[in-house]
Amino acid sequence: MQTMRKMLLGLFILVVAVLSYKTLQNSLAENALRGEFHGKIVYAPTPQKIASTVLPNANVLGDTAGKRIEVDLSSQRVLAFEGGSKVNEFVVSTGLWGRTPTGNFTIQRKVASQTMAGGNKSLGTYYYLPGVPWVQFFGNAQIPWSRGFSFHGTYW
Numbered sequence: 001m002q003t004m005r006k007m008l009l010g011l012f013i014l015v016v017a018v019l020s021y022k023t024l025q026n027s028l029a030e031n032a033l034r035g036e037f038h039g040k041i042v043y044a045p046t047p048q049k050i051a052s053t054v055l056p057n058a059n060v061l062g063d064t065a066g067k068r069i070e071v072d073l074s075s076q077r078v079l080a081f082e083g084g085s086k087v088n089e090f091v092v093s094t095g096l097w098g099r100t101p102t103g104n105f106t107i108q109r110k111v112a113s114q115t116m117a118g119g120n121k122s123l124g125t126y127y128y129l130p131g132v133p134w135v136q137f138f139g140n141a142q143i144p145w146s147r148g149f150s151f152h153g154t155y156w
Contacts, residue, residue, distance in 0.1 A: 066083045067082050068081050076091060076092050076093060093154075101143050101149055103140060103142070105140045106138065106139070107137070107138050108137055108138060108145040109136070111135045112133070117129065129156070131155075132152050132153070132155075133152065133154075133155070137150045138150065138151065
């Protein structure tokens with residue numbers, strides 16, 4: 001009888017733990033989809049219609065002549081240049097895990113929104129972020145864009 005009580009208590013604790021985790025996980029996902037973080041609503045820019053077809057010989061990434069960005073890893077800033085003039089400057093947060101690659105890169109793929117997931121559940125580093133906005137994958141001859149390095153907006 002004592003063994004049965006211990007088993008039932010253990011099962012009850014396991015069920016409560018799983019339900020609590022699922023509730024927290026669902027709550028975080030719902031908040032992410034609503035754009036609510038730390039009790040405040042974060043508004044994203046109005047989505048723009050994206051062309052569904054590409055014309056032959058079209059420059060799908062736009063006119064890049066004379067445009068560049070520089071990322072200052074030490075000050076965590078991005079500088080945008082057009083021609084020789086700085087046209088904008090932004091605060092940035094680089095590379096959560098591992099180092100941000102350095103070098104000269106080009107934007108090789110753009111998507112309006114993408115789910116990002118990774119990390120390790122057992123280490124507590126797992127993340128699942130639906131709808132990460134305005135993802136721009138960059139690469140060069142040494143580091144292909146498919147490695148996943150990107151600039152992107154945030155809602156967190």
